[in-house]
Amino acid sequence: MRACYNVLTTGAILLTLMLSQFAMAQTKPRARDLGIPFEGTPGPLNAITDVKGVEVGHTTLISGTGKLEVGKGPVRTGVTAIIPRGKNSLDQVFAAWFALNGNGEMTGTTWVEESGFLEGPIMITNTHSVGVARDAVIAWRVKHNMMPQPWALPVVAETWDGWLNDSNGFHVKPEHVFAALDNAKSGPVAEGNVGGTGMICHGFKGGIGTSSRKLDEKSGGYVVGVLAQCNHGGRQQLHIAGVPVGLEMTDEILKKEDTGSIIVVVATDAPLLPHQLKRLVRRVSMGLARNGSVAGNGSGDIFIAFSTANPEAAKSSGVAKLDMLANESMNALFSATVQAVEETIVNAMIAAETMIGIDDHKAIAIPHKLLQRILKKYNRLIETSNKK
Amino acid sequence: MRACYNVLTTGAILLTLMLSQFAMAQTKPRARDLGIPFEGTPGPLNAITDVKGVEVGHTTLISGTGKLEVGKGPVRTGVTAIIPRGKNSLDQVFAAWFALNGNGEMTGTTWVEESGFLEGPIMITNTHSVGVARDAVIAWRVKHNMMPQPWALPVVAETWDGWLNDSNGFHVKPEHVFAALDNAKSGPVAEGNVGGTGMICHGFKGGIGTSSRKLDEKSGGYVVGVLAQCNHGGRQQLHIAGVPVGLEMTDEILKKEDTGSIIVVVATDAPLLPHQLKRLVRRVSMGLARNGSVAGNGSGDIFIAFSTANPEAAKSSGVAKLDMLANESMNALFSATVQAVEETIVNAMIAAETMIGIDDHKAIAIPHKLLQRILKKYNRLIETSNKK
Amino acid sequence: MRACYNVLTTGAILLTLMLSQFAMAQTKPRARDLGIPFEGTPGPLNAITDVKGVEVGHTTLISGTGKLEVGKGPVRTGVTAIIPRGKNSLDQVFAAWFALNGNGEMTGTTWVEESGFLEGPIMITNTHSVGVARDAVIAWRVKHNMMPQPWALPVVAETWDGWLNDSNGFHVKPEHVFAALDNAKSGPVAEGNVGGTGMICHGFKGGIGTSSRKLDEKSGGYVVGVLAQCNHGGRQQLHIAGVPVGLEMTDEILKKEDTGSIIVVVATDAPLLPHQLKRLVRRVSMGLARNGSVAGNGSGDIFIAFSTANPEAAKSSGVAKLDMLANESMNALFSATVQAVEETIVNAMIAAETMIGIDDHKAIAIPHKLLQRILKKYNRLIETSNKK
């Protein structure tokens, strides 16, 4: 990330960081690597892409430094695409959504609620680029002949990046949306300052995080994967692993109020119906709570969950054959969701790096070593050889 | 019904009308018999029991005349049981509910909403007897070893009968609830002054109504059955077959405001999931609207729908195999629901007979011949040999 | 409209019809002028603008004829702006929304639901232009210094015009959105083929309609105004004034299924809180039902209501003083809403004129004289000197 930072301080080059960051994702420590304890067992990637078929792509836009000139920059924004069955599939997935605090936007949810289906990708961007991303998804689908019906109702969510980014400059363009979609892939997912890059979480630099849980075989062996764009929470509220670390990290506090937002996407391969996914997605709130959030008034805490099971569900007429997991077997999925959300948020913060944006606003990364010291003070640090 | 009326005027005998009224259901004219036009094709019984497996039982309590003495009477109340798969089945059904105007009670809906399932019967009674009916359903299930879990959350709904009935006398007892359940059966369903008998609808005597629609084969051949306890609507609002008949029926108006309530139960054998049943049940509002209701502030207009398909859905663990009708194939079901609700309400009014209750309050039956004359004036009467 | 039709058949000129159509609105007959009976008393304009402060602006885009070339046309689309307190006010209004059938989009509803407030205008356009309209509203607000907070969550709704319009050509541009906002005004509201002009309603040419009701003084003297973009309903379902006219209008049927959409905006000056507006907006369903709709699967039937009372409600901190109408006084508002919605839809159809769009698709206007003949047959025509 050093190179990127140089770009920030020296030039106004529009930089799409996708490929480089995939590489970086392998080498940067994640929350577990630092010895932070979490409950449950993650999948191999500890990422939403542990759910088979799910693809993720980011377009990250970083250019300019110094004083804000609306329309020119500095630019610290972007867009992330999550595609449930991969970018070549037309098949819908069962889905459901929930707003813990709806000071935000997620388009397309009215039809998700009504039909039980999500069709096409989920996009996450900044607040003022939801529209361009939405229409661009339609254009991309038209271009790729992925319009089973003549109209589409894309799902696009947002958090606000205007403390670091020239948000009123509308820098996200259709081609950036296309790029996020075209480059979406399975495998490791870049975290931190990617996609809508200018995010702030619990008073530190935030951004994209991901995590997953793999259930044991007696619970069905299902996978729950989570991806979030983390821009929420106050510093003083921050708990990690149950420890009120925010109260002991008092330097460079940006804001005290819980005024940001968080978009959370939950994927699973468990065969859940829409009303069961609604149950699952409601548990995201409890993951946020574990890290100390109370979902402040200014926060757009909006969540969506989907299941990649039942690929044949979305028949256009007649009767489809489905699988449904018993309600009585959902507890392990509830736990997995809460746990993975908790870890996702911490992963986002651990991966994020200090960023300077408009008017030299500076969002510092959470200091890893200080965090470890505080956890150790509360006997909550796992001593490992991986930690840096 | 003449005999019943005699009972009313001569004695205080507690009379359970169930059996006699099943017989009467065959001989009294229903709305269609009078030449009132409705859209769509009903099932053989034109009743909720056209949906295979559904059983209905009523307990009707009529005793006393004259001045109200709380706790003594006069009594004009009762209870109705609708059992989705029949009274010997433990199998749950997918279900969903909707409140158009929630000035009323339907217990058990929180678990219906959460789980997607309805377990056990739906009971309808008067407002102040919901509690006794609810606990009695548990007692009945315990007695019959129908407790797959050690607790139960019965569905009991109500409309208010206190203009005719000693509502604060709490005359419904557990044995009346047991009787409605024990006597539930398939076949024709008694309408009018049965079950919670003291109801008033659009300013005339109301009560229980039922109707059904049978889809054609290309729409899947499914059946939609409706049963309602009709206690809602103002006289002036009343439309029948699109004709504003209420404005031309100005005698003996009880009340102008739309202050009563209506409980509607929709049954279908179409394989709908809970979120699809939610779509269906929302259409009940549109059936009420066809008869002129605007769902007044005082009205408890609460609806529940269930599907008898997928008998194996409610497994207690693991994965169940299901059928699901495509959303794109639901339009015929939507039409059927709206149509059957419209006819159900008119059936309730046509079947109801003039009743005198507490303090000699008198609710007159809608005058059949006047209704026919008005419909004829608007060219909306079907001339048939059946009409009386 | 003759001139416009010439344009359609002869050229590819981009024509903004706003001003001319305001003039036309005065001279074209409306539903009442034809002798169609409606319940209730309208305000002076029989339009949403009878609610003081409400402003409406349309941008209508019509160009090209003949075969579809995506990106070139023919173009039959546009955008409508409804501004609750007028375009110079920052003050929020209490609001609530409801989806009868959510096969559509209305952005911004998550924050309306959470906060109880609507901030800024409501825009209505075609399905594939929701995004551009949304971001353009932000740009317009930024330009006019109307951003009390640094972010905004605009409300933009849609219906699909792709049977007449080059919907995948994305012809609505930010300047068209600005124009609708800049030209918004009080006074008469153009109806029919304006705004998102390529709409079809109950199998005839549809579009924008409006109506209002004025309550009598004992009900508070409040006004309810309605505006809708009507693109819903099947021909056979169409009822007008309770008469099943659709069954008797069998020429040039476009489609039988209830697959379109309708966006309805309800304005009132009654002091309703958000939860009371939710009650009001749910009644819109009942207005649709009166015209025969069953809210088909493909229909985006999405409604929003706001109150212009309580201008001081949206304080940014501390305690605001409010008025609230008693729930017990809402019945007249419920009736007014149902009645005004019913008339709005008929107004849209009566005002709309036959349109030829892409690939020479032709949507015919409902034939006024035939409609009158059918209503007369059912004794439901008011004989007046106004009718044509």
Place this chain on the structure above:
Amino acid sequence: MRACYNVLTTGAILLTLMLSQFAMAQTKPRARDLGIPFEGTPGPLNAITDVKGVEVGHTTLISGTGKLEVGKGPVRTGVTAIIPRGKNSLDQVFAAWFALNGNGEMTGTTWVEESGFLEGPIMITNTHSVGVARDAVIAWRVKHNMMPQPWALPVVAETWDGWLNDSNGFHVKPEHVFAALDNAKSGPVAEGNVGGTGMICHGFKGGIGTSSRKLDEKSGGYVVGVLAQCNHGGRQQLHIAGVPVGLEMTDEILKKEDTGSIIVVVATDAPLLPHQLKRLVRRVSMGLARNGSVAGNGSGDIFIAFSTANPEAAKSSGVAKLDMLANESMNALFSATVQAVEETIVNAMIAAETMIGIDDHKAIAIPHKLLQRILKKYNRLIETSNKK
């Protein structure tokens, strides 16, 4: 509580513990007394009764020991009444509710949701006594001339006590409901094994808990009070003060699954409208999450919040004058709610004492000293002279 335990082991005396337990509430240590750290500042009583006007009454039924004989006992149940403005007031309060996991019952919520008002008390009892409590509330109100309308829709909630109590014996009678109402009072609130006494929480003996928060003056000085009937959560999930204490308390585990239920009542004197109370009540989920719950499938986690402000709101007609707190000023209330819920649950467990019920089932109280040792191990124990 020693005396009570003797009763349990020696006799079958029906014992109403109300008065004695009010006394005991003063002398038993509460969670804070043990040195458990919580965030925020409680009111003087650290109880829901810190909100002025709120009254609480319990009826506790304990009799019999040994083997279950349905209808005879052993009995370990009861009922709790929470009366928003005290038992002599007819005035309604603004209210809202939320189901985090709806495997439970709270009657009356449909009208709360519709009207925005709660009328009368909130009752909490066992699952199989909801009905008797509901109808008894009506009878009590009729008796006391507290029926502003001729019907009532009481709010009654439940959790299941059948592991300790003869739940199918229906031991709660109307007189027990009357007693809870008649004895309701302000002041300290008895916690632990009172009201529906047979509850189990996170694998230990549970029951009633309460707590409150007092906002500082710049946040308005408002009070948030919470009362809960705690019967939820698994042992292994239990976190206290962020420490995963459940994993280290492995003796006498009753059940691992999160299968119980919790009813939470939130009271405040802040002038919140119904839609704002809905925001508040949704935060209860986050308090549960802090103690480790994931809201298991079998759990009825149902919450209701009310505001005692605006005593004149519930006018029966016309326009009422109201106060409304700005949305932007709600964050302190959100924090207070989450904090008070967290403490309430721990208070319930700390106050509860080991109970032996049907078939000698034994629910042990959480061991205070072990808990303190574990918290100390994680540097989360406040060393005070109060702790025992």
